[in-house]
Amino acid sequence: MEHQKDYGTPASHSDQQVTLNIDGTDVTVPAGTSIMHAAMVAGVSVPKLCATDSLDPFGSCRLCLVEIEGRRGYPASCTTPVDNGLKVRTQSPKLADIRRGVMELYISDHPLDCLTCAANGDCELQDMAGAVGLREVRYGYEGENHLRAEKDTSNPYFTFDPSKCIVCSRCVRACEETQGTFALTIQGRGFESKVASGVNNFLESECVSCGACVQACPTATLMEKSVIQHGQPEHSVTTTCAYCGVGCSFNAEMKGEELIRMVPNKDGGANHGHSCVKGRFAWGYATHKDRITKPMIRKSITDPWTEVSWDEAISYAASEIQRIQGKYGKESVGAITSSRCTNEEVYVVQKLVRAVFGSNNVDTCARVCHSPTGYGLKQTLGESAGTQTFDSVMKSDVIMVIGANPTDGHPVFGSQMKRRLREGAKLIVADPRAIDLVSSPHVKADYHLKLRPGTNVALISAMAHVVVTEGLVDEEFVKARCEWDSFVMWRDFVAKPENSPEALESELGIKAADLRAAARLFATGGNAAIYYGLGVTEHSQGSTMVMGIANLAMATGNIGREGVGVNPLRGQNNVQGSCDMGSMPHEFTGYRHVSDDATRALFESAWGRPLSADPGLRIPNMLDQAIEGSFKALYCNGEDIAQSDPDTQHVTHALESMECVIVQDLFLNETAMYAHVFLPGASFLEKTGTFTNAERRISPVRRVMTPKNGYEDWEITAKLSTALGYPMHYKHASDILDEIAALTPTFAGVSFKKLDELGSVQWPCTDEFPNGTPTMHIDEFVRGKGKFFITQYVPTTEKVNAKYPLILTTGRILSQYNVGAQTRRTDNVAWHPEDMVEIHPHDAEDRGISEGDWVGIASRAGETVLRAKITERVQPGVIYTTFHHPESGANVITTDNSDWATNCPEFKVTAVQVTRVSQLSDWQRSYRQFSEEQIAFAQNTAKEARIE
Numbered sequence: 001m002e003h004q005k006d007y008g009t010p011a012s013h014s015d016q017q018v019t020l021n022i023d024g025t026d027v028t029v030p031a032g033t034s035i036m037h038a039a040m041v042a043g044v045s046v047p048k049l050c051a052t053d054s055l056d057p058f059g060s061c062r063l064c065l066v067e068i069e070g071r072r073g074y075p076a077s078c079t080t081p082v083d084n085g086l087k088v089r090t091q092s093p094k095l096a097d098i099r100r101g102v103m104e105l106y107i108s109d110h111p112l113d114c115l116t117c118a119a120n121g122d123c124e125l126q127d128m129a130g131a132v133g134l135r136e137v138r139y140g141y142e143g144e145n146h147l148r149a150e151k152d153t154s155n156p157y158f159t160f161d162p163s164k165c166i167v168c169s170r171c172v173r174a175c176e177e178t179q180g181t182f183a184l185t186i187q188g189r190g191f192e193s194k195v196a197s198g199v200n201n202f203l204e205s206e207c208v209s210c211g212a213c214v215q216a217c218p219t220a221t222l223m224e225k226s227v228i229q230h231g232q233p234e235h236s237v238t239t240t241c242a243y244c245g246v247g248c249s250f251n252a253e254m255k256g257e258e259l260i261r262m263v264p265n266k267d268g269g270a271n272h273g274h275s276c277v278k279g280r281f282a283w284g285y286a287t288h289k290d291r292i293t294k295p296m297i298r299k300s301i302t303d304p305w306t307e308v309s310w311d312e313a314i315s316y317a318a319s320e321i322q323r324i325q326g327k328y329g330k331e332s333v334g335a336i337t338s339s340r341c342t343n344e345e346v347y348v349v350q351k352l353v354r355a356v357f358g359s360n361n362v363d364t365c366a367r368v369c370h371s372p373t374g375y376g377l378k379q380t381l382g383e384s385a386g387t388q389t390f391d392s393v394m395k396s397d398v399i400m401v402i403g404a405n406p407t408d409g410h411p412v413f414g415s416q417m418k419r420r421l422r423e424g425a426k427l428i429v430a431d432p433r434a435i436d437l438v439s440s441p442h443v444k445a446d447y448h449l450k451l452r453p454g455t456n457v458a459l460i461s462a463m464a465h466v467v468v469t470e471g472l473v474d475e476e477f478v479k480a481r482c483e484w485d486s487f488v489m490w491r492d493f494v495a496k497p498e499n500s501p502e503a504l505e506s507e508l509g510i511k512a513a514d515l516r517a518a519a520r521l522f523a524t525g526g527n528a529a530i531y532y533g534l535g536v537t538e539h540s541q542g543s544t545m546v547m548g549i550a551n552l553a554m555a556t557g558n559i560g561r562e563g564v565g566v567n568p569l570r571g572q573n574n575v576q577g578s579c580d581m582g583s584m585p586h587e588f589t590g591y592r593h594v595s596d597d598a599t600r601a602l603f604e605s606a607w608g609r610p611l612s613a614d615p616g617l618r619i620p621n622m623l624d625q626a627i628e629g630s631f632k633a634l635y636c637n638g639e640d641i642a643q644s645d646p647d648t649q650h651v652t653h654a655l656e657s658m659e660c661v662i663v664q665d666l667f668l669n670e671t672a673m674y675a676h677v678f679l680p681g682a683s684f685l686e687k688t689g690t691f692t693n694a695e696r697r698i699s700p701v702r703r704v705m706t707p708k709n710g711y712e713d714w715e716i717t718a719k720l721s722t723a724l725g726y727p728m729h730y731k732h733a734s735d736i737l738d739e740i741a742a743l744t745p746t747f748a749g750v751s752f753k754k755l756d757e758l759g760s761v762q763w764p765c766t767d768e769f770p771n772g773t774p775t776m777h778i779d780e781f782v783r784g785k786g787k788f789f790i791t792q793y794v795p796t797t798e799k800v801n802a803k804y805p806l807i808l809t810t811g812r813i814l815s816q817y818n819v820g821a822q823t824r825r826t827d828n829v830a831w832h833p834e835d836m837v838e839i840h841p842h843d844a845e846d847r848g849i850s851e852g853d854w855v856g857i858a859s860r861a862g863e864t865v866l867r868a869k870i871t872e873r874v875q876p877g878v879i880y881t882t883f884h885h886p887e888s889g890a891n892v893i894t895t896d897n898s899d900w901a902t903n904c905p906e907f908k909v910t911a912v913q914v915t916r917v918s919q920l921s922d923w924q925r926s927y928r929q930f931s932e933e934q935i936a937f938a939q940n941t942a943k944e945a946r947i948e
């Protein structure tokens with residue numbers, strides 16, 4: 001199997017070109033390129049061991065020496081830059097001698113078990129021995145050596161076998177330069193030098209299992225356990241990670257239909273060859289034994305499941321939808337799409353709802369995460385999307401992170417951001433909790449604005465107050481690019497004394513002087529970029545805050561070029577795409593309102609059905625109307641609302657109230673407990689389509705194995721549509737993408753062919769911008785002039801009082817993903833077997849709580865029990881938990897408060913009391929019983945449907 005070409009050292013991006021001659025061939029490369037890299041460009045491969053093109057050159061192995069006419073000695077080609085007119089020889093008898101000598105030393109301390117080594121055929125040491133013509137090793141094994149060094153197998157995914165280490169330091173440098181974790185060091189000197197992870201083993205170390213060191217290791221020292229177990233892969237398929245909104249590109253390396261390993265793609269536009277533990281290693285869920293692969297139906301949710309054929313399941317689902325619409329009207333049915341599904345899948349679901357169900361009752365899980373982003377950015381800038389590429393951060397001078405935790409939530413981008421911070425960019429973190437970025441090796445926030453949860457809008461207004469009242473507005477930009485009247489109104493509003501940092505100091509819990517200094521830095525520190533996450537959107541004023549962020553960026557002229565911008569860090573892999581694809585109840589694809597006659601006419605003509613001009617129901621409306629009795633059937637496609645949506649009791653009550661719930665998913669998830677039809681879905685490894693990441697990058701998802709359930713998800717939706725009398729005639733996901741492109745101006749130039757050519761493309765992709773649009777709003781905003789909006793701070797109604805004196809806020813951890821349905825079914829549980837609640841030592845002491853105690857958390861909505869983790873990461877008065885395990889019931893305690901504009905739930909602020917308890921809550925005990933019963937049903941009735 002061919003690997004991606006390794007140029008030995010990174011490419012130089014200099015504009016200046018240099019021409020030299022290598023082994024008789026002239027080659028022209030950018031200034032700053034190494035001779036080794038230039039040689040590869042000229043088609044000449046120089047032997048190397050310590051160099052690889054993802055890392056800065058190091059010059060330790062001395063294998064890459066060359067001769068340069070007119071220069072003395074034998075310089076290392078990896079550390080010597082090109083120069084005009086150089087004449088380089090990479091091969092000569094003398095060079096061959098030196099290289100053989102170097103290799104002889106390496107091999108004399110290396111176990112010669114190549115035939116049984118897992119890296120056999122994929123080992124650079126082996127390759128180099130061949131390349132330099134090594135035929136004998138004069139030094140025996142009698143002397144001191146490392147051959148009996150003990151193996152470290154503690155990491156669930158890779159082993160470390162020091163007996164094979166050549167101490168090239170590539171792993172150490174990968175951990176520092178690429179990942180930014182600094183978990184590894186070279187200990188000792190000379191013969192004693194060895195790679196060490198600082199503590200006993202990898203698992204207990206700071207290592208976050210990103211795999212960069214494994215990728216960089218030229219020998220079998222760091223090696224994937226899957227390769228050790230199954231042998232070397234035989235072919236590879238390039239596809240896109242299905243976890244977070246970074247959208248990393250991977251080469252799925254296969255043996256037949258078996259996935260052996262996922263190797264990050266060096267040409268990936270979002271990840272440039274890097275990965276995190278989830279995409280790199282946590283793909284085993286796709287073949288987990290819990291997966292359901294045969295359809296199942298049941299009349300009532302108290303009945304056991306019956307396994308049926310696809311035809312029977314689809315025709316039962318269709319007949320139920322028809323029965324219910326016949327009895328209760330067409331508005332009684334709706335669907336929810338998922339941001340884990342491809343663009344094509346989401347598109348066909350919303351088409352089914354609009355063209356076949358005859359309503360606009362379709363919503364998406366973005367409702368509960370980034371709907372305020374869509375709304376806020378559309379209002380201010382004219383487009384519901386982030387403005388930059390990830391690479392843009394490398395040109396930022398000031399980075400402000402608000403309510404996001406990139407190193408856990410968006411790890412590959414987090415690593416890139418850390419790289420820029422190590423280069424000297426300034427950092428402002430606005431977060432109630434000390435996220436890793438606040439202080440990690442070689443990265444320290446210049447300002448950590450530890451605001452009280454729920455006060456975001458006060459924070460952004462106070463920052464704007466400083467900008468406006470201290471003369472820091474970029475008036476030239478505002479005059480040229482924005483609606484001046486809206487600016488004046490906003491300026492006068494934020495300038496009011498009540499918006500000053502001093503007036504808001506106690507509300508925010510931030511010293512006014514710190515806030516002023518941070519605002520000055522943002523406005524005057526050069527290119528300033530804002531990155532934000534769910535800590536901004538999941539509030540009752542989520543949309544207001546998004547508009548406040550856009551206001552600040554416009555007022556300081558930080559928009560419309562590289563290094564600046566407003567960057568929502570999207571949670572799930574396809575949040576951007578699911579919104580782009582028209583899965584909100586008021587919009588067609590490309591964010592065009594359903595009431596727009598011209599747009600509706602376009603879709604009516606393409607789809608051949610009349611379409612409703614009235615916005616449909618949002619998820620909370622569907623649930624409320626289910627309880628009231630008018631909403632009766634739901635097609636829930638790849639989404640687990642019983643776990644991911646707020647106020648679980650309300651959600652489950654609504655589901656229980658419906659007459660037909662159709663769940664399409666990989667696993668019998670929490671929502672499936674209330675379902676009447678279960679349609680088994682396909683994993684991302686089994687489907688073809690596209691995902692769109694947080695930087696609007698459309699990337700291909702390619703099928704690497706046959707769907708275990710028999711069909712890709714769009715095919716299942718198409719079958720349902722056909723059964724409902726509206727055949728969908730797609731033969732391949734590319735037909736769906738072509739239809740999307742034909743009906744959506746921003747996607748006009750997108751096709752599978754284009755993605756094959758370019759690898760990925762950022763929308764808008766049009767005739768004018770056939771290769772996509774990395775940076776938006778360069779000359780003018782999508783809406784023409786940028787518009788400022790007044791952002792009046794309205795404190796949340798969720799208030800602390802004597803009964804509920806603490807505020808609970810929620811977030812994610814690196815190793816788990818969202819509701820954990822996938823990652824909990826992988827070895828990632830080694831790092832996060834359960835959700836815990838973080839509590840400040842003062843609050844813990846007040847309540848007699850010790851580390852690891854069970855604590856009851858009660859809110860106005862419900863109560864749950866978690867184990868305590870005592871830490872100063874959270875401030876007094878605030879507690880924090882993740883929500884990756886259903887049994888934790890984080891959403892049992894969150895309230896039904898939501899964003900005024902979009903209904904995005906206020907997940908980030910819940911007033912609670914915490915007490916020490918001795919057992920799980922009533923809810924958790926009944927949950928356990930219920931879930932055990934449900935699993936028993938499934939096991940009894942659909943045993944053979946599972947993957948054994």
Ligand code: SF4
Binds near residue numbers: 171
């Ligand atoms: S573990 Fe691999 S990459 Fe690290 S020093 Fe040893 S041989 Fe080099």
Ligand code: SF4
Binds near residue numbers: 174182183184208
């Ligand atoms: S897996 Fe990643 S974090 Fe762990 S040691 Fe290797 S490079 Fe560092």
Ligand code: SF4
Binds near residue numbers: 243
């Ligand atoms: S989870 Fe996100 S950062 Fe990690 S590999 Fe997948 S896309 Fe990349």
Ligand code: FES
Binds near residue numbers: 065
């Ligand atoms: S590859 Fe140049 S010194 Fe090792």
